[in-house]
Amino acid sequence: MSQQPVIAVSTVIFALRPDEQGVRRLALPLVRRIRDPFNGQWALPGGPLEATETLVDSAASTLRATTGLAPAYLEQLYAFGNLDRSAESTERVVSIVYWALVGAAEAERAIESRNVQWFFADDLPQLAFDHNLIVEYALWRLRNKVGYSRVAHGFLSEQFTLAELREVYEAILGKQLDPGNFRRAVEASGAVVATGERVAGTKHRPPMLYRYNSDFDLTDQGPLAANQTKTGAKK
Amino acid sequence: MSQQPVIAVSTVIFALRPDEQGVRRLALPLVRRIRDPFNGQWALPGGPLEATETLVDSAASTLRATTGLAPAYLEQLYAFGNLDRSAESTERVVSIVYWALVGAAEAERAIESRNVQWFFADDLPQLAFDHNLIVEYALWRLRNKVGYSRVAHGFLSEQFTLAELREVYEAILGKQLDPGNFRRAVEASGAVVATGERVAGTKHRPPMLYRYNSDFDLTDQGPLAANQTKTGAKK
DNA sequence: TACACATAAAGTCATCGTGACTTTTAGCAC
DNA sequence: GTGCTAAAAGTCACGATGACTTTATGTGTA
Numbered sequence: 001m002s003q004q005p006v007i008a009v010s011t012v013i014f015a016l017r018p019d020e021q022g023v024r025r026l027a028l029p030l031v032r033r034i035r036d037p038f039n040g041q042w043a044l045p046g047g048p049l050e051a052t053e054t055l056v057d058s059a060a061s062t063l064r065a066t067t068g069l070a071p072a073y074l075e076q077l078y079a080f081g082n083l084d085r086s087a088e089s090t091e092r093v094v095s096i097v098y099w100a101l102v103g104a105a106e107a108e109r110a111i112e113s114r115n116v117q118w119f120f121a122d123d124l125p126q127l128a129f130d131h132n133l134i135v136e137y138a139l140w141r142l143r144n145k146v147g148y149s150r151v152a153h154g155f156l157s158e159q160f161t162l163a164e165l166r167e168v169y170e171a172i173l174g175k176q177l178d179p180g181n182f183r184r185a186v187e188a189s190g191a192v193v194a195t196g197e198r199v200a201g202t203k204h205r206p207p208m209l210y211r212y213n214s215d216f217d218l219t220d221q222g223p224l225a226a227n228q229t230k231t232g233a234k235k
Numbered sequence: 236m237s238q239q240p241v242i243a244v245s246t247v248i249f250a251l252r253p254d255e256q257g258v259r260r261l262a263l264p265l266v267r268r269i270r271d272p273f274n275g276q277w278a279l280p281g282g283p284l285e286a287t288e289t290l291v292d293s294a295a296s297t298l299r300a301t302t303g304l305a306p307a308y309l310e311q312l313y314a315f316g317n318l319d320r321s322a323e324s325t326e327r328v329v330s331i332v333y334w335a336l337v338g339a340a341e342a343e344r345a346i347e348s349r350n351v352q353w354f355f356a357d358d359l360p361q362l363a364f365d366h367n368l369i370v371e372y373a374l375w376r377l378r379n380k381v382g383y384s385r386v387a388h389g390f391l392s393e394q395f396t397l398a399e400l401r402e403v404y405e406a407i408l409g410k411q412l413d414p415g416n417f418r419r420a421v422e423a424s425g426a427v428v429a430t431g432e433r434v435a436g437t438k439h440r441p442p443m444l445y446r447y448n449s450d451f452d453l454t455d456q457g458p459l460a461a462n463q464t465k466t467g468a469k470k
Numbered sequence: 471t472a473c474a475c476a477t478a479a480a481g482t483c484a485t486c487g488t489g490a491c492t493t494t495t496a497g498c499a500c
Numbered sequence: 501g502t503g504c505t506a507a508a509a510g511t512c513a514c515g516a517t518g519a520c521t522t523t524a525t526g527t528g529t530a
Contacts, residue, residue, distance in 0.1 A: 004239070004241070005242055005286060006239070049329070051242055054318055055314060055317075071318050076314060078459070078500095079311060079314040105369060110397075136457075136458040137458045137495090162478085164477080179477085179479090180478095183478085184517090188516090198526095201474060201526095202478090202527075203475075203527050203528070204525075205526050206478080207477080224313065233253070413490070414506085415507095415509080418507085418509090420487090420488085436495080436498085437497075437505085438506085439497065439504080440495060440496040440508075442497095442507055443507085443508090
């Protein structure tokens, strides 16, 4: 292995999916490798960087190709370039990894096949390469970020109730949140505005529908914000 | 430009340097380009990724080669891979950028020449490529990180007074901090321990010397922490 | 038609962290 | 000994937060 290192782009794709009990949990699609190294093992979707594609475009296009999904959120995670990450393979690969969120409606449309399957984030098999570490790091980033940005929106549709928003937070953080305090915090932040509409047909007091406040901007990525928004990748 | 993209590793190196008034301000070394594109313009130190080097090793070695410095802190910043970043050059370059801190003692040893010079971070010239954006982003990361990690230590020697620590925070954040409140916050965090020694020879009450508490760990980089510490790069 | 049920939504209360500010302490210089 | 300066300790008001209680408002059922 002494040729020029080659660049690959992979993506950790998160969605909320109901488990057997109907509880929505964090899940991600993986693809089965069909050649060495790690033939037969599960791995993150990805592929080589094409010469005329930007990094984020590459992430978006392999995402679409493998899972048929369009992400609601897409952000660079990290570049992995250790020498030992591909075991005894001849080729040296530097992976630039993105992480993405797809909404519930979108995730249902996802392709699933013998070689593409969804796994719950807290119950993964042994993955190819250093992909277990990568997923762990992506989870850590997601959990950190949910506190000070609007990533939760990536899992919701345009309008949502505060209970739905809270459910997303609970799934990401893996713990229960007090409904009253959650409401107070979200309303005080100004990140969300009431639409005036309510959900009918519930067997209790009808909840108000909210949407994200678009003027409200919390600088998520600092000076990179402008640079980032090139493709369909919303911020 | 349709050949395989090539990988370069560059580094934003921060140090505190006194200005004409003797005030310590954030500064970084830049190298002058001696060929096209951007011939003659200032740029971040860096170079192509060697086939047998990890990313962080590459950052550390070009750092040593261009400035003669060993960093007290070294962390990956971001991978830049837009198509337009090299203007009309024939070669497509994906830059994996690191950021580093060097201590005051170390920074004094820095090589400076016609083609390597230090600039204050808030007073940079027009740089080659997208390097102005990169420095802006590195500054943003540094300022964010100083709040919840120990990066400030990178600018100090083993023992320091709380006034010195505060001076580092003030230089990074670009604003004055209340000495009493700063002391209270730092002591409460447990990140720092008193050595018992005091500084003599001041024209006022002698300050206590502190050092960083090594058992105390605030997970700076989450699951990447172990992965990161390979080279001389201390955390 | 009235009552039970479930969750939305609003309100209460004690505690903790933080910013602004004051007071006391300890060395040095004259 | 007196005065200077910054270290170090202390004070106070305010706002955010966690735990909890109360009220509101729809649907389903007797």
